[in-house]
Amino acid sequence: MSETKMLITPPSPRKRAAGGQATGAGTPQRKIGRALLYVLLIAAAAALLLPFFWMVMSSLKDANSVFSVPIHWIPEIFVWDNYVEIWQKSDILVWIRNTVVVSVGVTFLQVTTGSFAAYGFSRIRFRGRDALFLLYVATIAVPWQSYMIPQFIMLSNAGLANTLWSILLLQAFGAFGVFLMKQYYETIPEELSEAARLDGLSEYGIWARIMVPLSIPAIASLALLTFVNTWNDFLGPLIYLRDPSLWTMQLGLNNFVSSLYNVDYGVLFAGLVISVVPIAIIFLLGQRYFVEGIATSGMKG
């Protein structure tokens, strides 16, 4: 548990002072090693970011020069019009609205029900609790692909296929959220809730007034991960949402590609950039929580 805590509490100011700096930092051998590290890192970063660079640059090219031979990495003429045309030629506004509705809804449900259940699992002892939690954790390893068919039949029979509700329900009750929150709750000292209990606070009060405020970092992690996953989900919408007025960003853009005989790739790339930018901004703002959430998922309880 201590590992989890260490990761999620704010990182101590860079541990630069702690380590090997002292051992011969100035020797030529070490300098070469350091330079080599940088070369490797820059090569890796280039490989990672080049597709993005190409995507952004292509969104500013006219249709014909996206595939010019030899390639022009930077457009010769910047076609800002692509960003105007995507709004006119597609229903991107509808897709954005649907995506936002679903992502916000799923995130809200996942965080509330997940942290609520985590309190039950970590703070209240009752018969069968641990077996139940084991069941939750075990299903994290069960591939969704193996039960997507019965799930679809059930939701269709309930009349929920082809509604945004289906996507909301599909994503909102993941076991992962419960697991992540429980991991964090176990790091909060029991004495705090004990004291509140003596002061006459009910269990629900302890959850709302003590646990939730103390677990803001974990909530941020869970919210970010859930939001990004829902925003980017492709298979769920592909199965459930037939009606174009219900399409999410991913589905809309995917159909935009196949619906036109002569795709203007410049315009299409503009749409792709628009779909990536909000997530990129959210990620950059909350990177710390994002990374800690993932690191925590690696720590077994």
Place this chain on the structure above:
Amino acid sequence: MSITAEQTTDAKAKVPKRHVSRLRLRYTLIGWSFILPNFVGFVLLTLIPVVTVFYMSLTNWNIFGSSQFIGLDNFVRLAGDSSFHSAFGNTLYFAVLHIPLTIAVSLGLALLLNSKLRGVAFFRTAAFFPYITSIVAIALVWNLLLSPQYGPVNQVLGFLGLQNPPGWLTSSDWAMPAVVVVETWRRMGYYMVLFLAGLQTVPRELHEAARTDGANALQRFRHVTLPALRPTMFFVTVMLTIESLKILDLIIVLTDGGPGQATTVIAQFIWTKGFEENQFGYSSAASVVLFLLCLIVTIIQFLWNKRKAV
């Protein structure tokens, strides 16, 4: 550490027995009330479908809703279905390429980023970008990057003097390796973070001690870092294995199983039989195979890990 009925009674030794059971009931009710909102969704959307898929696999359930119990017929049919064989083989092929490649690349990146260099934060962000990008954007960009004639990748290869570069996603030999590369590129940031977290648990003193004993970087990696990383390595391998066996979304957007059946995997077989051909019973049988495959491989990994830990 949680409070229990027993603890409370220990404290106030002389509470009547009736009281104990009432307290216990009370905590059971409170506990369940916390879990219930999530649990209802969990049961309806995960647990019941998982159980149902086993039942469905034993029926000839189809779009008309007729469902007769036909025993193991679906599984017999799977055993003789050559397209299922190739899907099964392709899944294993994908896993065998993807797992070691992703471990190597993400561990390598984590080791680089664990060194105290300036600008590490920037590189970590860069490594994460593919992970947060939508799969549709990834598929389109890579499809065009890897396009045989006009794609930048082959243009660069041609520039480097390579005659007849591979057709990548259009070639039945190269499509799967290309899919593996894209999936590795997409996921390495995630696993890198797990490895970075693991690397922080490696005791610094051990490294220093090994260095004083004259161990070089490679020896330190093999005898200090790797053993300390074992729990992380185990977790990453388990996650990567399940992820490889169930791969679907990237394949659908990138190759749709083609060319021919070169990249059709088990999950896509389930998808096609279920959602496109409405053979729900038959596709459920394939689902059960996928489920059992994941389960068995995970159990083997757990046993292996236990044996090595002793």
